Amino acid sequence: GQQVMQIPQYQHVQEGEDFTTYCNSSTTLSNIQWYKQRPGGHPVFLIQLVKSGEVKKQKRLTFQFGEAKKNSSLHITATQTTDVGTYFCAGFPSGNTPLVFGKGTRLSVIA
Amino acid sequence: DTAVSQTPKYLVTQMGNDKSIKCEQNLGHDTMYWYKQDSKKFLKIMFSYNNKELIINETVPNRFSPKSPDKAHLNLHINSLELGDSAVYFCASSQGFRGGYTFGSGTRLTVV
Structure with a gap:
């Protein structure tokens, strides 16, 4: 079945540094979604990307969808302690099937 | 709300017991899901229910059975619990399969 690979698994940064997590799929994705899960919390939907080459911004967060629709990235500028958590990308294998999640990138921010 | x-x-329950987890959504979504999150934080789909159609993940043991009395509820019943069932179980819903998912706060199941 389709796999959604995500790297790195862990990332530790100093507050104020930038952070990027990458997502790759073995097959073309119809769209991709990103979620954030705070420690002890539940995944929260951040954004969905649909078009090839699409770039979307949410304040300090920038999301990109690759031209071939097989990869995506999330970049956070000037991290803050509130950015701590696990960031998941997720894609749809095919047709009417549920989301398949990447394994997530756990972000730690050192103040 | x-x-x-x-x-x-x-x-928290003993091995061999049967337990149920209940889930309700008030968003008017037509699709609901159960995901299992293991100790390594990997989120794995178990079931989805869309307009009375159940989609089963073949890797889920048949000790797990979802029940949806209506489109606002999707409960999960687990028979003969095993140690390996310990995990956090998340319910989620969406409008169609392609919408953003809204997750519940999770149920932390510990089998001893």
């Missing part, structure tokens, strides 16, 4: 609510939040 909580959009997707799960009960109980914590569940």
